[in-house]
Structures are given as structure tokens and as C-alpha cells.
Amino acid sequence: MASADNGMNGDGSTSVERVGIFALSGATKRFGGVVAVDGVDFDLLEGEVHALVGENGAGKSTLMKMVGGVHAPDEGSVEVGGEAVSFASPGEAEGAGIAMIPQELDLFPELTIAENLFVGRKRPRTRWGGMDWKTMKEEARRSLGSMGVSLDVGATVKQLSTANRQIVAIARALLGDAKAVIMDEPTASLTEREAEKLFEVIADLTASGVGVVYISHRLEEVFRISDRITVMRDGRHIKTAPTSDLDSDELVRLMVGRELKELFSRSRHETGDIALETRGLTREGEFEDVDLTVRRGEVVGLAGLIGAGRTELAQTLFGLHKADAGEIRIDGEAVKSLSPQKAMEKGIFYVPEERKSQGLISPFPISANITLSILDRICRMGFVKRGRERETAERFAASLSIRGAGMDDPVSRLSGGNQQKVVLAKSLAREPSVLLLDEPTRGVDVGAKSEIYRLIDDLAGEGKAVLLISSELEEILSMSDRIVVMREGKVSGEFERSEADQEKIMAAATGTKAGQTAEVREERT
């Protein structure tokens, strides 16, 4: 971990000797009427980490897609190694040494991990011309190993959790001999532990002269690993500066274009009755014997590593899966077989972690997405009341300040952060009494994040019970009244806000210092 810091925070002087890998100049990209990127200059040097930051929809991904061969710039030029290029496909960019880990993961669910790494690449061949599966697997294992992960490379990708898919996507980009690696929010679905591994990998890469573009909304990461930072806002280039010349407040101000008071907003509220309670809830192979309570007006944080079973638990509470054993009580009343419809009747709502595949109907207009879960309330005799629908959608879109497109535009037009707000708006429109939030700020910019945090606080203030699943420790620590930690499907620790700190949670999540966590648990019972 320590190595991540070594020699990475380049000061201006070292970058002088470095050679440019690629450069964009005056790059402009329009989608219909929207100017996503507007005359931006950007360059990457050998052996540096160049962070690219900005609010959701600032144009970061679009800018990098122009280097990665996904989009061709409408204006401006792309140069690689000093020569102007125009890539027709990401494959060509890869051939020129530019690898990209896209924000929206695109893997082949039915293919094995090993094979996913080799799609579109030259596959190794045996002497007699057949495919050399052994070598492919070895290389795959090696590539994953460098991330400190050991997965069965013969398993299909569809069996993997989101986090592991992210790791496979990273491994895929690292497999070739890339001169530049573009990472578009690689840590969005990683927990801190895997993120640390990634930083080690990045350090190794830069040490061998590879340049890394690092896009992230986690600013502390940006400060830790980058040499230079470029800020974008509304598609325009705002500033490029050595990391050492910037501080956090300054960066946020550049990104948002105004002062941002406080990221986390959390006030104490009176907690009320128990709204949601589980007793010995078990689903084989996913989680076991989970006791959990969430009171009205309380925010309970649920922490854990990848595959700890938090998502499964939350989805079971929403009736998407059936529990094998145990009991779920809502407002003190035990509920038998739950379905999402029934859970919604009981006032529970779940905000999924994967917004693209689980949260949104992408081609639907924004308004239809927001009202999808409350159609029963805005219908008369089954007919949708357009006026009510419109009014409701606009109210919630405004209260979450969803920006970037009109109510009738497909939600796919929005940037990631604004899409996430639509998912949240959908859940708020339902006016649930128990809200299960699964990674609600994944891939969301600081501005939007602080709005979401304020929203969570407001919800608790209104007496709602909130279960907050998050892999960002800081978020969990700052937002929760109480923190429950899961490990390998079991509850491995529970802390009041006052007694919790980063170390204790990590210990409970990883199983080190088991004695200590056990003690904590006993205290509480």
C-alpha cells in the first residue's frame, strides 16, 4: 500500500523529461444539440497518472472515448506519439497501445473470464494451430493475480458480482502491452481493499513508463495517486495543474463552479419504533442467520467486502429473492412470502446498485422512469393520468435537481450521476417508509453526492428508516447512526456511530482481530 505513494506525486520538474503518449487538441463532440465536449486540450505523458475530474455530465467519458476509438471527434485532433490518428474502433486504439476500461462495463456474460480477456485480441496458438487454452488461462490468472485476486478463470462472467466484473475489465485492459491505460471510474464498484490493490497496480504501471488517465469522483483517491489533474465543467476545459498545486476545496470549487459548503450533512434525529427487523434470515449460499433492525428516523449503514452478501440481503428484503429460513418483520408484523409488489405495499423500496440494468428503463422518458413504480397511484381505472404523471415527475426531478435533458427525453441522454438521481427520484416518488439504498452514490459527482446525502438526512428527519449499503467507508461512517458489518454472509460486527472507526469496521469486514469484533457484538446484546 505504501508503494502507491512512492514516487507518484510527481512535482512539475519530473514531468519535463517525460515524453507525451497522446494528446487531444481542440476536441469537440456533439450529440444532436448537446455539446458534450467543447474544444478541450488534454495530454498524457509517459509514467504519469493524469486525473480527470468534473461533475456528472462534464464530458470526461466522452473526451476519453475520442482517444479510445469509440467516438470520432467532430472537431479537433487526436495525436498518438506525435502523429495524428483517427481510430475507427476501440480495437484500433488498442492496437496503437491505448487501452480503456470503460465506465459502463461491457463483458461477455456467457464466456469464461479467461476468454473475456482475449476477445478481440490475438489469441495464443499451439504448435499445430489450435488455440492454446492453457496459455490463455495462465495469462489470465497472472493478469488477475497482479490485482491480488484469484478467481476461477474458467468460470463464466455472468456468475461474477459487479465488483469482480470490474476487476475482470481492469485485467483485460492490463493484458495487452498498453502504453496508456484509461480508467473510467475503476473503483466505483470496488471496496477499499480492492481499490488499494488497484493503486499498487497503477504504481507498477507508471514505474514501467505506462501513462494512466484516471477518472474518479473519489477525490481523496485523486489526490493520493495522481501527478496532474485536469478539471472539466459543462464540456469545457477548466484547468490542468500538478496535483501538488491544488487542494481539495479548490478542486471542488473548480468542478462545481461555486463554493460547496459541506459534503456530508447529517443531523441527529429522534429514532422511533422498529420499522424493519429480521430474525435469523438465511438464504443458502448468500447470507446466513442475519439479525438486523432499522428504526424509524434511523440510518443504518451496512458495510462489508465484495460478496459479503449485502446486496442479496437487501434484495431479499424487497422480495426479489425468497429467504430459505428466518423471519422478516415490518412494523412489528411478520410477513410471509414477500414479492416486490407486496414489499412496496408494506412501504419498502429498494434502490439497486446497478442502475443501468436494474434501475432504469433506458429508452423510456425521464418522466416515465420516475413514475414507473407509482403507476397504481396515478391511474384511474388503469388509465395513466398524464397530468398527474407529469406533475409528479417534475416535482421529484426538481427536488433532486436532475439536469441535462427534458422530461420527455430518454433517460439514456443523462450523465451517469443524473441517471442515478432519476433512480432515486423513482424511489422517493413511492414515498416508502423503509428505504434500502444499495450504493446510492456510485459514480456520482461531489455536487450530486452532497445532494444525495442531504436527501438521506431529510428522509431520516421525516421519520423514514434507511438502510444504507455502501463500500465507501467514509460515507458509511459519516452518514450512519449505526453500522452493521457483514462478512461472508454473516453479520460480523455492529457499532454505534460514536464507537465506530475505520479500523474497527475493516477488522470486522475482513475477519482480522476477530476477538475484538466478537467483544463489540457482545456488548450490544
Added chain:
Amino acid sequence: MSGASTTTTATEHSDGPLKRFLTRPEAPALIFLAALVVVLSVVADGFLGASNFEGILSQVVVIGIIALAVNQVVLSGEIDISTGSMLGLCAMASGTVAVAGGGLLFTLLAGVAVGALAGAVNGFLVTVARIPAIIVTLGMLYALRGVLLLVTGGTWVTGVPAEARVLGIGSVFGVSLPIIVLFALFIVMELVNRHSDWGRNVLAVGGNRRAAMLAGLPSRRVRFWAFVLVGAAVGIASVIYIGRAGSVQTNAGTGLELQVIAAVVIGGTSIAGGRGSTLAALTGAVLIGVILNGMVLLGIPGVWQDAVLGALILLAVSTDVLRRKLLGDKA
């Protein structure tokens, strides 16, 4: 059938052979096939015998060969329901050449050329003109039958000479030649799928077309050749067809397209693309052959045969549910 299982991809994973087997797409169909064979051996006289097995296999050769190719199209995320009319057209072409004394080679060439051409039209319309495959091949189902009727004016080809019928009724070392052709093509397809870039790309394109494009795969070219392959396979099948039948009628192959699709999907290849195997197509074809044969042996009245066939197809695909249960709802 034993030939099939030995040539299957030796699964390279070591852990839990049963579970590994169950995750294979063709597993449910194989299990069902095995169960059916056991049941029929007990209840149907004359089922358990080398000559009957050979009979079943030779009856599924035409469907089987076409299914092996359509399997590739389905794996690539497309569909081809024009094979019935295509078979009619190819059989008419190869039959005409055969009757004109073209010998086996030219007969085969004629069938394959006509098939590949029709397949190329399908492929062109799907990948270049971007018309959905189900519409293209539906249109071609009508159009090719129309071409056939127009070209022949409704006359049938009869009296195909013996030398051109070898592929249909010949035998080598006591094994009938069409069966050998079927298994040879099965092995070829298995090798293509495992060891050629095209074979792997078919799976990738079918599994996630967007990702395939981002990974720089030539998605159109991959799918185009899958359609051409179907045409070529139909061409080969047509020579077996005229070999077995000895003559060709203008309605040859009517309804074949659905049987072929049935074979592919019952075998376990996912109609959504990206998931499946060569063995699945073969298993599906054999399964249909066994069902049809079993019904005749059991003396099920002709009027009820479709009902039994349909029910058994449903039963066969429901085996997949059992598999999913066993694997704990994943996959």
C-alpha cells in the same frame, strides 16, 4: 451417439465433473434423451437394436447437418428460418445436375453453390441492409419457394442416378455414409468453434454485440459468414436428401425450418445468442428423431403424433428448470 460424447470439448476444468456437466447447455437435452432411450428400450419392441439406431440417425441427418449450421447463426444472436425453402431449391439444383449426369462432385458443388448464394443474400440483408434476421429469412422462405416454383414450373426431378446418391444411401465399413457425413461435420464444427477465431467470435458477438464491437470484432462479417455457412450446409444436406429420396419435389423441405430451429433450441442453444454448443444442435436433432421413431414403434396413432411430439418437446425443455434448480438458480 457415443461418438458424440467422446469428441465433445474435453472440459478443461477439474472441479466437480457433475456440476461442470450440468452447466453445459446441452446437459438437459442429453439427460432427457438418455431417459427417453431407457424408457423406449423397455416399452418399445425393436427400439433397442443397431439397425434401428442407424435408422434413427439416418433420418435426422438432413435436419442435423442444417441444425449444426443454424446453431452458429443462433449463437451469433440471429435466426434463420429460410432453410426449408432453401433445401427445396438446393435439392432441385443438385438433383438437376445429378440427373444431367454431373456425378457426385458437381452435384455437391451445385447444391453448395446455390445454398451459399442464398445464404449470402440472407447475410447481406441482415448485416448490410440491417433488416432483422427473422424478417429477412421469413421473406426468403416465401421468395425462395417462389423461385423454385418459377424455375422448375412445377416439374419434379426423378430418377437421380446411383452415383450421385452415394451420400444418401452408400455405406462405408457397414456404417451408412450419411451418418458418417453428419458426424464428420459435427467434428469439424466442434473444431471450428473451439479453435478458430471465427468460432469464438460468433459466441462473443452473440453474447454481447455492443461489447464485441467495442472490442473491435467485425460483428457484421462474423454474422455474414454464419448465414453463408447455413447455405453451404443446406447444400450438403440437399445432396443427402436427393440421395435418400431419389427424386425431388417442389415441396421438398416444407416445414423443415421449424424442425431445425426446434432441434437447435431443444438441444440447449439459447435463442438469445451467445450460449450453446455444437453438441446441443446434434442432441436436439437426435432427440427429435428418437421421439418420432419411438412413436411409430409404439404404434401411436398418426393423428396423435403431433400432440405427443409437442408434449415431449415441452418436457425436454422443462428439464432445464431442473438443472437450474440443481445449480442453485444461477446461470
Added chain:
Amino acid sequence: MSQYTETSRGFLSRIKFSRELVLLGVLIVIVIAMSLLSPVFLTLGNLLNTSRYFVEIGLISLGMTLIIITAGIDLSVGSNMALVSVVVGFSFLGGVPLPLAIVLGVVAGLAAGVFNGLFVTMLDLHPLVVTLGTFAMFRGLAYGFSDADAVSSFPAWFAYFGQAYFGPIPGQLIVFVIAVAVVWLILSRTRFGRYVYAIGHNEEAARFSGVPVERVKLAIYAGTGLLVGLASVIYISRVSTARGDAGLGLELDVIAAVVLGGASIYGGKGTIAGTVLGVLIIATLRNGLLLAGVPSTWQLFLLGVLLLVAVFLNEFFRKEEG
């Protein structure tokens, strides 16, 4: 946000606009071409008469549209039609009063739809696979129950369903127009319709949003079965025979009409207006070619080619790449 209010013309209005307009253009071109080829074609009598042939396909296409929007398919509709025919015909022959026999038939169609729906939802099998099975099964049941015989001794009043005219208008055309209006309302105006599109675009997200995915799908397959029942009664009455080979090959015509109408087999896309245009285009082609005295062998070929051309134009003018 309020500046967008003006542009709103309704749900998914923009995409619909261009698509259906192109189809309408195709239809007009065909109508003009056909009336040049045959003077009889563009007469009210002929047009109304033609309508008698597409009503059965049209009715079933309405249900199929919803199925295809949810990324499903139903290959069994033709066989289901045979089943309904046989149930009506043979229960009548067996002594059941005809009105009751008709009800029994429609119920059989509904039951067949429910059967499909249950397999698709409860066992989570792909609809193509399920209906490929029922495609064979329903037809087999029809042959089995009827022992491959036909019934045609229906009383005269039964002809009403398929042969009656109200003034110049064939009775079944009125049934069709009503059915179109109802299904159109359901699909474009109701919660149910919204669910149908949501499932088609992203079934998982729909489920996560609390959409009762299974119930909606079941209802769609059942509803299609019901429409098949209705269409069958009209069909039996029109040809005054109930027999196991009714509806042979019907499924392909229905699917062709729906997909021509712009529904995407990948789900999410499709409208009732499009489907009706698709039905009209195919019916017009068939009738026009027949009237123009084009030999049947040519008709088959031209139908295939024109179908491709129409879809190609449709795709070509499509604004957005899905």
C-alpha cells in the same frame, strides 16, 4: 424543465411518428401500384371484401404485438386456431348447443394461451422454445380430438360471424376495428401498456421497479389466446368448416405483419398503429397481386421480396439506431 412541455405529444411519440409515416407511405405506394395493375382493386366493394381476409390475422396480430414488445413470440397461434376450431366443431357435433360450443372454443383458445403463459413465466423458459412445443402439441390435439375429420353441419345462423354484412361492411371488420381500438387504448394509455413496454426494454429493471412481470406476461399470452379464439370463430364461420388443419402457417403471416409494422423482436418497440399498417400492407399485396392476375407462383416470390423491401424502407428511414 417546463420548456419541454410543448414538445410532448405523448408517450414515445417521436419514434412512432416517423416509423408509421413510412409504413403509411409504403401502403399508399402499394395501393397506387395495385390499382394501376387492376381496375377492380380500388373499388369500395373489393376493399371491403378484402377486409374479410385480414381480420383473422389482424386480430391475432394485436396480441402478437404485445407479446413481441415484451421480447417474446408465440409460434402456436395457428395451431391454437386449429384447436379452437376442433373444440367448437366437435363439441357441437357431440351434442353441445352451438352457442355453448362457441364459448367452449373461445375458452379453449384462452386456456391454450394461459398454458403458454404459465410455461413462459413459471418455468422461465424462452417463449420461442415453449411455443415451438405447443405449436406441435395444439395441432396434434386438434387432429387427435377430431380424428382428422371435419365438421360442417352448422346451422345457418352460424354464418353470421364470418359472412354477415352491415350495409356494405363485413361484420368481422367491425369486430376488428373495436378490437384495434381496445388494444390500442390498453397499450398506449394504461398502466398495463406501460408495463408491457418496460418489460420489453429491460425486464430486470421492471422487476426491480415493482412491475408484476409474471402477471403481465401471463395476461398477454392469455389475451392472445383469447384473440385466437375469437379469430377462430370468425374463421370457422367464414369457411363453414371446423377442421384440424385450420390456421396452417398462420403464425408466420402474423409475425410478418407485426414485425413489418415496426415491432422489434428484441423487445420494447412496436405499436398497434404499426401493426395495423403491417396487416394492411400484407393484405393489400396479396389481394392486389391476385386481382392483377399474377400467377400464384409469382405471388409467393413477389410477396417475399416486397416484404423485404418494405421492411428495408422502414429500417432505412428509421431515425435512431436501436
Added chain:
Amino acid sequence: GAGVGEAPDEGGGEGEQGGSGEGGANSICMMPKLVGIPYFNAAEEGANEAAEELGVDLTYDGPTEALAAEQVRRIEQFTQQQCDAISVAANDPDALAPAMTQAGEAGTATSAWDADVAEDSREVFVNQATFEAIGQTLVDIMAEQTGGEGEFLVVTGSLTAPNQNSWIEEMEAHMEAEYPDMSIAEILPGEEDLQLGIDVTTDYLRANPDTAGVFGITTVALPGAAEAVQQLGREGEVAVTGLSTPNEMRPYVESGTVEEFALWNPVDLGYLAVHVANAQVEGNLPDSGTFEAGRLGEVEMLAEDEVLLGPPDVYSSENIDDFDF
């Protein structure tokens, strides 16, 4: 829906110049069960021959698949075109009845050939051979080859074809009366698909090796049955006969798999049908006795509404080369 109404059907007040109309030649619209098969091509040949002779205007068209619903559509079409006579080979007697009745009401002369429609919906049926004659001929051929005993398989075109079912009834009746040791053990459909015909025959003969003979009673079923027997190498052991065309059967007659088979002459049938239709239009079709039909000479009126072509022909290696259809 559109509004104003003339009568929309009823032969078409507005079908101005659909047919060739009065004054000119008679127009005869003739429909086979389906187009694109040699049998009906042969019939067309005969029909054309007669049309030329008589100077009538002949339209010969039908569906590409043997579907009754498709025929209904065409009959209504013919009616709109104001044909003077319509003659159909019906895929379903009852399904075509309403359309034929309507045509008759519109003043068109109606008749059926090859396969009848419901009696009261047409004026005349041109019968190629009686069910009885066919059933007896086939059974007699088979009895001669098998010594009048054994169990037999019948391969039909489709289980729903009424004329085929009637033949089978007559065959059974004839066996019962004349050859009590012969019986039909199974009836299997070949669905007019050659390959399927071969397959069902093969399967059946494997399962029932004692079968004495196979009847293939359509032009597709018979060659299928013959091919199956040949492929099983059981020529001579399993007798094969049935109904098919000489061209189709030539290889099997030459190889000896099939000794004799039967069929009426489809060219003559088409020829006769046009003569009858023309006589209807001219109003000179007799009620009984015989009817003068061109080169066929006098043909028998079986009833006032039924004309008979004659007994079926029996083909064997002796005479098969005299025919080309």
C-alpha cells in the same frame, strides 16, 4: 370504416371488365388443389388443349399450398372477375361451399373436378374414377402379388383428405368382401413430403417386418413407400402399389420394386373438366346418358350432376413408357 354502399359482394356490380364478358369467348376459371406439382401440371396441359379446341378463355391458377382457405379467396376472386364458369379441385368440400354457392348465385356456371365440393354448392362434379373403382383396383393389384393375404400399411397424403379416406374405406370394404385374409394394419400420413413418406414407411417396416405390402395412395406417398422398401433391400418381399404418376414411378418400375400401380390420366381429366364447364355455359350438358367430350369421345353421366372420366389406368413395365406426365 367507409360508408356508402353498393352491394359489396354478390359477384361485383363494380367489377367492370374483370372477365372477358359476353359476346367474346367463354371465360373458364379453373383451380387445382395447388399449383406446382406434376399431377396438376398435367391436368393444366389437358385443360389448355381443350381450351384451344373450344376457343375458350382459360385461367388456370391455384394456391401454392393445398389450403382450403386460400382457395376460398380465389373463388371469390374469380367471381369478381366475372368468369363464365368456375371449376375447382377442392381441398375441403365444405369450406369451399359458401364461396361456390355465392358464385352460382352470381350467375356463374360452377363445377368441381378431381375432388368434389359439397354437392349443393356446385352444378356438376367431374369424377376421375369412382372411389369404388380405385379401391378395388388397388386391392386387386395387391392381392395378385401377395396371394390375397397379409397385413398392409397405407401411406396417405394427409389424414384429413376426404377422397383419400374414401378410397381407404372402399379398399377395406373390398378386402372384406373378396379377400378376408387381407387387412389394413395401419394408416400413416406422409404429409405430401417425400422424405417423411420414406421415413414413416421405413420405421413401420422395421417395427413390423411381417407386413406384406404397402399402399401409397398419393403421387408423393407411393414413390416414398417404394423408395423405403428399396432402401431396406426388401424388394419382392414387400409388395408396393398405389396411385402415382408414370414419370415419378418409372425408376421403381424399372428396378422391379413396383410391379403395377394405378392412376387415371390427369391430362384427360383436365381436358374433360374444361369440356364440361364449357358445356355448362353453353347449356348443352345432358342430364343422363353420355356426353360427347372431344377426343375422349362419349363419357358417362353417372348422375345428372356427375360426369365420369372412366376406370383408372393400370401402369406396369409394359406400358409405362407410353406416358409422359
